[in-house]
Amino acid sequence: MNAHTLCLAILNFRDATGYEIRKLSIDGNFSYFVDASYGAIYPTLKRLLDEGLVGVRTEQQAGKPARKVYSITPAGRQALCETLSEPPAPDIFKSQFLLVAMLAEHVEPACVERAVAARIAELQGRLDALHQARAKCDHEGSNWILDYGIAVHAASLDYVKANRSALSRIAGSALPAQAAE
Amino acid sequence: MNAHTLCLAILNFRDATGYEIRKLSIDGNFSYFVDASYGAIYPTLKRLLDEGLVGVRTEQQAGKPARKVYSITPAGRQALCETLSEPPAPDIFKSQFLLVAMLAEHVEPACVERAVAARIAELQGRLDALHQARAKCDHEGSNWILDYGIAVHAASLDYVKANRSALSRIAGSALPAQAAE
DNA sequence: TAGGCCATGTAACCGGTTACATGATTAG
DNA sequence: CTAATCATGTAACCGGTTACATGGCCTA
Numbered sequence: 273m274n275a276h277t278l279c280l281a282i283l284n285f286r287d288a289t290g291y292e293i294r295k296l297s298i299d300g301n302f303s304y305f306v307d308a309s310y311g312a313i314y315p316t317l318k319r320l321l322d323e324g325l326v327g328v329r330t331e332q333q334a335g336k337p338a339r340k341v342y343s344i345t346p347a348g349r350q351a352l353c354e355t356l357s358e359p360p361a362p363d364i365f366k367s368q369f370l371l372v373a374m375l376a377e378h379v380e381p382a383c384v385e386r387a388v389a390a391r392i393a394e395l396q397g398r399l400d401a402l403h404q405a406r407a408k409c410d411h412e413g414s415n416w417i418l419d420y421g422i423a424v425h426a427a428s429l430d431y432v433k434a435n436r437s438a439l440s441r442i443a444g445s446a447l448p449a450q451a452a453e
Numbered sequence: 454m455n456a457h458t459l460c461l462a463i464l465n466f467r468d469a470t471g472y473e474i475r476k477l478s479i480d481g482n483f484s485y486f487v488d489a490s491y492g493a494i495y496p497t498l499k500r501l502l503d504e505g506l507v508g509v510r511t512e513q514q515a516g517k518p519a520r521k522v523y524s525i526t527p528a529g530r531q532a533l534c535e536t537l538s539e540p541p542a543p544d545i546f547k548s549q550f551l552l553v554a555m556l557a558e559h560v561e562p563a564c565v566e567r568a569v570a571a572r573i574a575e576l577q578g579r580l581d582a583l584h585q586a587r588a589k590c591d592h593e594g595s596n597w598i599l600d601y602g603i604a605v606h607a608a609s610l611d612y613v614k615a616n617r618s619a620l621s622r623i624a625g626s627a628l629p630a631q632a633a634e
Numbered sequence: 635t636a637g638g639c640c641a642t643g644t645a646a647c648c649g650g651t652t653a654c655a656t657g658a659t660t661a662g
Numbered sequence: 663c664t665a666a667t668c669a670t671g672t673a674a675c676c677g678g679t680t681a682c683a684t685g686g687c688c689t690a
Contacts, residue, residue, distance in 0.1 A: 470669075470670090472668065472670075491669095491670080491671075492671090492672080492673090495671055495672085496671090499671095514668090514669095517667095517669070518668065518669040518670065519669080519670085520668085520670090521669090521670080
């Protein structure tokens with residue numbers, strides 16, 4: 273998903289600053305789709321403003337920098353709806369871990385095992401985060417995708433745990449004599 | 454994964470032309486990680502050649518354009534191993550479909566249902582392809598990730614099928630009066 | 635006093651996509 | 663006759679990241 277749609281989708285839920293949008297895209301419910309950086313968000317917000325899809329108000333704060341709070345306009349809502357109505361682009365999935373697993377025979381066993389352990393920890397962490405988010409959230413659509421995430425992560429975690437040793441057996445089997453460096 | 458690593462990983466299995474690398478990245482086992490375009494692959498191959506990580510031989514063919522067959526060098530193998538030994542970057546997952554699901558209340562029910570149906574078909578198709586690939590493949594590392602893919606896709610498909618109607622119920626519930634266009 | 639959080643923004647850079655140019659062969 | 667497959671490559675463009683610039687407050 274591009275920054276354009278991300279901003280509209282978040283602002284559709286509630287008003288927010290650029291700073292908050294980035295946070296939501298990194299730890300909030302939207303982290304499921306994207307990680308966006310300031311360099312993507314601020315210019316996008318400016319563009320959305322020019323296009324009349326969002327509005328701003330500046331809030332002065334004592335002791336803190338002024339915040340520019342963006343909110344979605346009716347035109348923005350419509351644009352978002354139109355985007356959502358197009359047949360969704362296929363999912364994008366990129367996994368460096370799976371590449372390591374696929375080529376495990378060429379990697380030091382210790383390395384593979386480290387990667388697997390890290391993977392399990394990561395998956396477990398994300399699963400916990402999903403459960404926590406789920407417990408706190410009462411928005412139906414969000415819950416639907418949260419449950420989806422839980423189902424998929426659980427399956428993923430199960431698989432990695434169950435097949436950990438199989439991968440270890442493969443690991444390093446095609447390493448050349450690589451003793452002295 | 455970047456084009457650089459993709460090319461080395463594929464050439465690690467077998468010699469190939471730029472054309473074949475692209476194909477493998479789109480329908481082959483590697484399609485699990487990336488879709489690469491010619492515009493990414495050909496310049497990358499040239500760079501890898503300059504760096505001495507791959508070699509080329511040109512094969513003239515009667516009635517077909519000459520092919521430049523690339524093969525990985527020992528230096529290339531080592532570079533690949535080093536890349537694989539670094540702690541793998543976290544997975545990247547982007548799903549336009551999940552965004553639609555999350556915001557289903559703002560989308561016409563018919564649209565949501567179309568998206569869900571397309572999603573199920575896509576998932577089923579990919580699952581079939583994975584099973585087929587699995588049946589034909591006897592490389593251990595590839596099988597490990599193929600089985601992983603099967604597990605995850607199956608869970609995903611199950612979830613979508615089981616929760617299809619729940620999503621339909623949410624769909625369109627927050628649509629404004631949008632009758633006449 | 636060091637580091638993190640709040641908060642905004644820009645500029646350089648980079649990796650990649652899209653579209654184009656070229657052209658013969660083969661299958662429907 | 664058309665479309666697909668094989669096969670190579672380039673150029674314009676684009677979306678996004680990284681790093682920088684700025685600065686005050688609060689907490690450890």
